[in-house]
Amino acid sequence: RGIAWADANPSRALALILLLALLLNAARIWSDPPVYTEGQTERWWPIVLNLLEGHGYAQCIPEYFPFCGPANQLTAGHEPVPVLLFAGVARFTGQSLLAASFVELLLNLAVVLACYALTLEWAGQRAALVAALLWALYLPAVKLVPQVSGELVSALLIPVTLTFFYRGRRTGRARDWLA
Numbered sequence: 001r002g003i004a005w006a007d008a009n010p011s012r013a014l015a016l017i018l019l020l021a022l023l024l025n026a027a028r029i030w031s032d033p034p035v036y037t038e039g040q041t042e043r044w045w046p047i048v049l050n051l052l053e054g055h056g057y058a059q060c061i062p063e064y065f066p067f068c069g070p071a072n073q074l075t076a077g078h079e080p081v082p083v084l085l086f087a088g089v090a091r092f093t094g095q096s097l098l099a100a101s102f103v104e105l106l107l108n109l110a111v112v113l114a115c116y117a118l119t120l121e122w123a124g125q126r127a128a129l130v131a132a133l134l135w136a137l138y139l140p141a142v143k144l145v146p147q148v149s150g151e152l153v154s155a156l157l158i159p160v161t162l163t164f165f166y167r168g169r170r171t172g173r174a175r176d177w178l179a
Contacts, residue, residue: 003126010125014116014132021112021136025105025145032146034097039147041097044086047078048148049095051087081157082150097148104145107152112136114159121166 006013032038036045047059057080060068086100093099115135120128135141144151168176 006129007126010129013129014113017129017132017136018109018112020133021109022105024136024142025108028142028145029098029101029105034101034146034148036097039144040149040151041147044078044083044148044150045097045100047083048086048090051083052090052095057083079150079153082148082153085153086148100148101146104147104149104152107156108141108145111141111152111155111159114156114163118159118163118166121163121170 034041036042043059043061047057050056050058059078060070060072062068065072085103089100089103090096112132112135116128116132119131141152141155164176164179168179
């Protein structure tokens with residue numbers, strides 16, 4: 001009965017999956033609030049703060065770059081898109097880690113939608129709902145929500161890129177290939 005309902009009401013089923021993901025992610029933030037020294041935040045947030053304070057895109061992480069120091073602040077190990085995204089969030093929210101966590105929550109919800117879109121393009125409606133549900137319940141991704149990192153940005157961009165790749169192959173339209 002549940003599968004037949006989901007087949008007949010895919011938009012409602014997707015909305016329920018998104019609601020489930022929202023509740024799970026919000027519960028994660030509530031039970032484990034963001035902290036500067038926890039998870040990947042301690043590696044990403046200093047770069048964000050350096051940008052905001054006018055010190056540039058810099059942070060010394062000896063595990064990545066053993067010869068870095070005050071005169072050699074290499075940060076090639078961190079992608080600029082997430083850093084710039086979180087720098088924008090930090091600038092407009094007074095450097096709030098909680099706001100950054102809510103952006104991570106939104107990114108994770110967007111990944112649910114991107115997994116749905118990719119699987120819909122590739123394998124059909126029912127498989128797309130299963131893929132969205134699987135990502136919504138994927139606990140390693142939920143664990144990342146209270147942290148500032150680039151993983152959920154990457155997790156979003158990969159299925160979005162593949163969706164347009166598949167769509168471009170199917171339609172042959174230049175706009176799909178360009179996207």
